[in-house]
Amino acid sequence: MRILLINPNTSRAMTAKIADAARGVAGPGVEIDAVCPEVGAAAIESHVDEIAAAAAVVELVAADRDGPSPADAYVVACFGDPGLDAARELVDAPVIGIAEAAMHLAAVSGRHFGVVTTLSRTLGRARDLVSRYGMERACVSLAATGIPVLDLEDTASSAVATIAALSAEAAAGGADVIVLGCAGMADLCAELTVRVGVPVVDGVAAAVGMASGMVRMGLGTSKRDEYASPPVRRPVEVFA
Amino acid sequence: MRILLINPNTSRAMTAKIADAARGVAGPGVEIDAVCPEVGAAAIESHVDEIAAAAAVVELVAADRDGPSPADAYVVACFGDPGLDAARELVDAPVIGIAEAAMHLAAVSGRHFGVVTTLSRTLGRARDLVSRYGMERACVSLAATGIPVLDLEDTASSAVATIAALSAEAAAGGADVIVLGCAGMADLCAELTVRVGVPVVDGVAAAVGMASGMVRMGLGTSKRDEYASPPVRRPVEVFA
Amino acid sequence: MRILLINPNTSRAMTAKIADAARGVAGPGVEIDAVCPEVGAAAIESHVDEIAAAAAVVELVAADRDGPSPADAYVVACFGDPGLDAARELVDAPVIGIAEAAMHLAAVSGRHFGVVTTLSRTLGRARDLVSRYGMERACVSLAATGIPVLDLEDTASSAVATIAALSAEAAAGGADVIVLGCAGMADLCAELTVRVGVPVVDGVAAAVGMASGMVRMGLGTSKRDEYASPPVRRPVEVFA
Amino acid sequence: MRILLINPNTSRAMTAKIADAARGVAGPGVEIDAVCPEVGAAAIESHVDEIAAAAAVVELVAADRDGPSPADAYVVACFGDPGLDAARELVDAPVIGIAEAAMHLAAVSGRHFGVVTTLSRTLGRARDLVSRYGMERACVSLAATGIPVLDLEDTASSAVATIAALSAEAAAGGADVIVLGCAGMADLCAELTVRVGVPVVDGVAAAVGMASGMVRMGLGTSKRDEYASPPVRRPVEVFA
Amino acid sequence: MRILLINPNTSRAMTAKIADAARGVAGPGVEIDAVCPEVGAAAIESHVDEIAAAAAVVELVAADRDGPSPADAYVVACFGDPGLDAARELVDAPVIGIAEAAMHLAAVSGRHFGVVTTLSRTLGRARDLVSRYGMERACVSLAATGIPVLDLEDTASSAVATIAALSAEAAAGGADVIVLGCAGMADLCAELTVRVGVPVVDGVAAAVGMASGMVRMGLGTSKRDEYASPPVRRPVEVFA
Amino acid sequence: MRILLINPNTSRAMTAKIADAARGVAGPGVEIDAVCPEVGAAAIESHVDEIAAAAAVVELVAADRDGPSPADAYVVACFGDPGLDAARELVDAPVIGIAEAAMHLAAVSGRHFGVVTTLSRTLGRARDLVSRYGMERACVSLAATGIPVLDLEDTASSAVATIAALSAEAAAGGADVIVLGCAGMADLCAELTVRVGVPVVDGVAAAVGMASGMVRMGLGTSKRDEYASPPVRRPVEVFA
Structure with missing residues (x-):
């Protein structure tokens, strides 16, 4: 079985880190x-970024699907779950966003989770996803560390301390499970679990x-x- | 006061029709x-289209904002309200989606509205917006005519009859107001109001x-x- | 086009102030x-007051409707939106409450609004309206200044400071838009917008x-x- | 213990019938x-009527409270629960609306209740109360018989048959309990329970x-x- | 009329106390x-306890139903309302849980209630019941005193002080009514009402x-x- | 890794079938x-059964936990998810109910799922779980086949046809995914997927x-x- 991780920002370092995290639990x-777009947003930290990210997800899923050996499943590795609905139109395989996956498992691991994320301006999107996924009772807090996505790349201990x-x-405040609100935090999960003393997802x-x-x-x-296949009438260049 | 209507599909005929409808009530x-993108989706009928539409909205709002006389308000003229959050990051002026506007006014015009839209595959997006805008009690039905967006261009009487x-x-079934689920139906509103006997928005x-x-x-x-201004780091080409 | 503002309390000073505010944006x-009842509650600050206000709204809308040139639209200028449903039974024209109008526009101006109102005993009514209008996700706070309605008449700077x-x-606390919870604050809106730094509605x-x-x-x-016309069987004196 | 039933319409026959029903279970x-207003609406079948009813409730509760031996509890005997919040401001004793009482007991008697009421134009108010009382999951249907309130006075067998x-x-359709949506149906409850085969409230x-x-x-x-005592500043004539 | 109180824990002292409280208001x-099981949990303070409690409720209701003079109504006297649905399958008489009863009456006594209970680990169950009974808007707080159920038996003044x-x-914080979250607090209700100054249920x-x-x-x-009678195929020993 | 499936009814045939289904996808x-209780309910088809099932789950999880090599995860294999909260108190490992698992994956596989289950009397429990798991928007229908659980054992083609x-x-009616509402249907999943043409979970x-x-x-x-370990004070016999 082959799973394709799609990091919708252009950071190759983060893409590699995410792939490592995934391999550790596969x-x-x-x-x-794991793939990321050639051009696009270096980090997904605004609604404008979110659209670039969604376009990248569509492109990369379509490219893989049309390639020699399409994946058995796709993972959108950005906490805003950009382009999830669109990607599902493109393939028969499962397509899973990391926000939805984290929330579904957090809901099974405890009673109430809290999301800890990067910049406060991304909280709105996280809250929308909480609502979309039916997690309004399960999610009891959303907090922003103020750490930009790319600052997570060199995992300074200060970032860990702030997230912890x-x-x-x-x-x-009532969360018995913590959900990490950024793919770039994937490598911190084990350490945070120890530090915080509750499951960290x-x-x-x-x-x-x-x-x-x-x-x-x-x-x-x-x-x-x-999620039926969408009408085919747009040239690939629209998103390129 | 200048209002810029953004039709996120590439149909110039539809753009003109929308502009006419707007001028009639301004x-x-x-x-x-009214503007539309040079390249992109000819109609917005899937989640993939929705992303192209969102990218077009971002481009066109940014271009107007950076032009000689930016608009006083922006209207996103596609019932999926694509790119609405992103456009709001780009300007200080109001940015309004036609789905949200229709729902807010329908909620003031009566007690329960029904949405009548184009293809059934777009109902999911409409339902998401109903939820996002807090209209779950106000909206009592969502129905799809099966008419593709572009077939509305020549307003065949059969389309009107089906919508009616x-x-x-x-x-x-309990709706005392009807919300039209596509910008391409703008010119049918008056006739439908007469035919159906309840307010049509x-x-x-x-x-x-x-x-x-x-x-x-x-x-x-x-x-x-x-909605603060987003980080400026992406070249315009991302969406071009 | 003629819009009739109905101030359901008996304060002529407040009625004039509201009319001024309205003319400034018309x-x-x-x-x-703008009209107000001859007799009734001097301020609407309790559920008992609310009933007097509702009766006044019904009377004044009916009187205007039966007058020589009925208004094209009616605005109920009290934040409890008293008598709104009843007034809608009486006319074909739009009838809009200021609480609903403020909330609908606040929901388009930002993501989360906070209501700032007069006495804490009116918060329950405000909360009911938030729920009725589907604004439970949009409204993130309701706060009472403790300032009685009539004390707003002479707009002491202390009132502005408290509201600010x-x-x-x-x-x-998370509101990116403020909704003023009393018609008597209409003239403070511009100053408050400047002071608070977010849109004030x-x-x-x-x-x-x-x-x-x-x-x-x-x-x-x-x-x-x-909202069909109600059965006609009550003498006007019922509400007089 | 003395309980005062307040029928907010002017029908003395209905007032007597309601009192009988109450005595049968006391x-x-x-x-x-049991009391009813001297003047006012003969039946409560519109939002305009609802305001007259609310005013009557306020008057009658206040009069009883200021009388020689105030009641130990007040019941508002109209399914719209008019004036309930206002009446609670006036007294320390419990004040209970018949819609809320019926819904609370129905929720304890079964899993899902259906409301059967008079005219379809009153369904909106009933639905609002369902929401206000937190009964949105418990209430699975609301149906109108089309029988005007006053036609219930002579309990024609046809009314019973229609309600049944x-x-x-x-x-x-899934209701395991029926809630009668009008005080005027009080005397039909026993017969309906037998006919329908589920509890009728x-x-x-x-x-x-x-x-x-x-x-x-x-x-x-x-x-x-x-619910603290309201400001006392309005002459009683406001509601007379 | 005979009402059977079922205390699902094994404390005879608490059973007697509950019966006294009930007799005081009957x-x-x-x-x-009032009855309690011979063997089982001494206190209901966990989800595991809750199952023992539910089994006890089923046993005791079934035994009473099959006895010489079945009760006219059953009350499950534990704030988790254990076995409520099951007990309703066993009899035609009303079966009422004390959590649901307290919440329904609290909702009629004021606008917003707060629950004050024993151990924090029981808050989850209380919250589930709030949701099940449609009290999400009515219930504004849930707080745990940290007092184990059995420590309530000797009503040390310290317990009263903590609860107060x-x-x-x-x-x-906004509650105008307090709901006591444990049957073992029944005898403290009057004193707490005086101390706290709002209705205590x-x-x-x-x-x-x-x-x-x-x-x-x-x-x-x-x-x-x-709630129809359940299939009869299990020997009583299953729960013995 | 070892996963323990707990079938809370006493049917060894069903236990074996469930284990087969699980092994097919492990x-x-x-x-x-896979284990089932020695004594208890032969099928879980009522709220009374549900309590027996919950007791069985507690017993079997505790026994495994105290055995020589405790499982790495526990699955409660009955669609009512009986005893789930209690089992979570007993172990540090994950404990997953099949209703919650099915709903979480259905929510990722499509937009709206329908549950197809056994007897109509179990629909209430299923609806409660839909609400508990936040699936009220995702779940669009619940239907009962009227087939008793044990009739599924010999998988008569008529059962498949009815479920299909x-x-x-x-x-x-709008479901794009089907959730099977009984562990006893596990072996029918593949055939049903083919017959119905949408994913069946x-x-x-x-x-x-x-x-x-x-x-x-x-x-x-x-x-x-x-979910902390519960107080240890009850002899095992309580549930035996």
Whole structure:
């Protein structure tokens, strides 16, 4: 089984880090590939970025689907789950966003989770996803560290400390599980779990787990109505 | 006051039709301009199209903002309200989507509205917007005519009849107001109101009305946090 | 176009102030009239007051409707939106409450609004309206200044300072738009916008804008079922 | 213990019928009085009527409170629960609406109730109350018989048959309890229970039961903030 | 009329205390019996306890039903309302949980209630019930005193003081009614009402009041579908 | 990795069938064990059964935990998810119910799922779980086949046909994914997927997939507060 991780920003370092995190939890027989766009947003930190990210996801999923050996499942590795609905139109395989995966598993791991994310301007998108995924009762807090996505690349200990502090605050306020609100935090999950003392969920690992399970049980994306293949009339250049 | 209508598909005929509808309801002193992208989706009928549309909205709003005389308000003239959050990051002026405008005014015109739209695959997006805008109690039905967006261009009487029939069904089922689910239906609003016997709301007209009012009272887009200007680091080519 | 503002309390000073605020944002061709009841509650600050206010609204709308030149739209200028449903039964024209108008426009101006109002005992009514209008996700705070309605008449700077302080607190707590919870604050809107640094919405101006737009597009009150004309069997004295 | 039933319409026949129904379920030591306004609406079938009803409730509660031996509890005997919040401001004793009482007991009697009421134009108010009382999951249907309130006075067998038929329909559609949506149906409850085969709840009886219990346990209306005594500044004539 | 109180823990002292509280509010003609299981959990303070409690409720209701003179109504006297749905399958009489009774009456006594309970680990169950009973808008706070259930038996003044302090905090935070979250607090209700200054609701008293009313009006448990008698195939030993 | 499936009814045939289904989707390195109680309910078809099932789950999880090699994850293989919260108190490992697993994966596979289950009396429990898991928008229908659980054992073709027919009906009504509402349907999933033409989700397979993923990423049950180990004071006999 082959799972394709799509990092919709252009950072190759982050793409590699995400792939590593995914490989660490992939079971036997699960091959992980990871791609990112050539051009686009270096980080996804605004609604404008989100559109660039969504376009990148569409392009990369379509390219893989039309390639020699399409993946068995796709993971959108950005916490805004950009382009998720569109990607589902393009393939029969499962397509999973890391925000949705993290939230679904957090809801099974405890009663109430808190999201700890990067910049406060991204909280609106996170809140929209909480609502879209039916997690309004499960999610009890959303907090922003103020750390820009790219600053997570060199995992300075200060970033970990800040995330740990906000996570502890969320736990004190009623969260019994923490959801990390950025793919760039994937490598911090283990350390944070120890520091905070409650389960900490990284969406990349969560999505790989859900995707593997879905592939094994033959469960893909419904092609009924909304996710049926879209009309083919636009040249690829629209998103290039 | 100048309001810029953005039709995010490439149909110039539809752009002209929308502009006409807007001018018909714009009060004295309100100038209407309308634009559409050079390349992109000919119609917005899928989630993939939605991303192209969102990219077009970002481009066109940014271009106008950086032009000689930026508009006083922007209207996104596609019922999926594509790129709305992103466009709000780009300007201080109000930015209004026609779905939200139609729903807000429908909620003031009656107690329960029904949406009548084009293809059934777009119902999911409409339902998401109903939820996003807090209209879950107000919206009592969503129905698809099966008419593709571009078939509305030549306003065959059969289209009107189909829309009228579904509207009447919605009214019989409890809707006391009908919301038209496509900018391409703007010119049918008056005829449908007569045929169906309940108020019928066209989002283009609704958005122009709300936008004019907001401009007159000096109410723009909040630039606090989520809609603050986005980081400037992406070349325009990303969306071109 | 003629819009009738109905101030349901007996304060002529406040009625004049509201009319001024409305005229300041009415576009060309929009005539503003404002009335208040002869007898009734001097201020609407309790549920008992609310009933007197509702009765006044019914009386004044009916009187205007039966007069020589009925208004093209009616605005109920009290933040509890008293008598709104009843007034809609009486006329075909649009009838708009200032609470609903303020909330609908606030929802388009930003992501989350906070309401700042007069006495804490009125918060329950405001919360009910938030729920009725589907604004439970959009409205993130409701705060009471403790200032009685009539003390707003002489706009002591202390009132502005108190309102500004609570507005700033709401903004710090996540509101990116402020909604003023009393028609008597209409004249403070501009100053508060400057002081607080986020958009501040006065419902009177908001309602005038929405009403003008609705009239221009020919959108009135649905007369289907719930808002159909009520049975005529009560003498006017019931409310006199 | 003395419970005052307030029928807010002017029908003395209905007032007597309601009092009878209440006495039939009042336990030992519970005295039932019933009043209705001298002037006002003969039936409460519109939002305009609702305001007249609310004014009548305020008047009658205030008069009783200021009389020689105020009641221990008040029941508002109209399914729209008019003036409930206002009446609570006026007294320390419990004040219970028959719609809320019926819904609270229905929710304890089964899993899902259906409301069967009079004219379809009153369904909006019923739906608002369902929402206000948190019964959106419990209430699975609302149906109107089309029978005007006053036609219930002579309990023609045809009325019973119509109500029974709609109740059976509601039961077939998932309701395991029926709530009668008009005080004027109080005397039909026993017969309908037999005919329909599921519990049928009359709000008058429900309210008397809840009120008796509250009085015995010393539970009245909270006077904290929202239901504190209202400012006394309006002459009684406002509602006369 | 005979009401059977079921205390699902094994504490005879608490059972006696609950029965006393119930007798104090039962009207004339209402006989109160109270039982508890021979073996089982000494206190219900976990989800595991909750299952033991539910099994005890089923056993005790079934035993009473099959006894010489079955009760006219059953009250489950544990704030988790354990086994409520199951008990309703077993009898035609009303079955009322003290959490639901307290919440329904609190919702009629004020606008917003706060729950004050024992251990923080029971808050999750309380929150689930708030949601199940449609009280999400009515319930504004849930607080745990940290007092184990059995420590309530000797009503040390320190327990009262702690409960009073948390209740006052809830009132300051917007609750105008307090709901006691444990049957073991039934005897403290009067004192707490005085101390806190807002209505305090004990679920045992509330349930007795609602049950009496339901019996008098002939309202039992709906036997339609979900609460129909369960298949009889399990030996009693399953729960013994 | 070892996953323990707990079938809370006493049918050994069904237990074996469930284990087979689980083994069919378990990846390499995942060992599946399955147990059922010695005594208890033969099928879980009522709220009374549900309590027996919950007690069985507690017993079997505790026994495994105290055995020589505790499982790495537990799956509760009954669609009512009985005893789920209690089992989570007992272990640090993940505990997953098949209803929650099926719903979480269905929500990722499509936009709207329909549940097809056994007897109509179990629909209430299913609806409660939909609400508990935040699936109210995702779940668009719940239908009962009327087939008793044990009749599924010999998979008569008539059962498949009935389930397929109801599934097709759900799909026609807007469901783009079907969730099977009984562990006893696990072996029908593949055939139904083919027949109905939309993804069909069996909760047993879904739970095994989610559990495997959680174990690989080191994500267990939060032991913070609500799911902390329960007080140990009850003899095992309580549930025996």
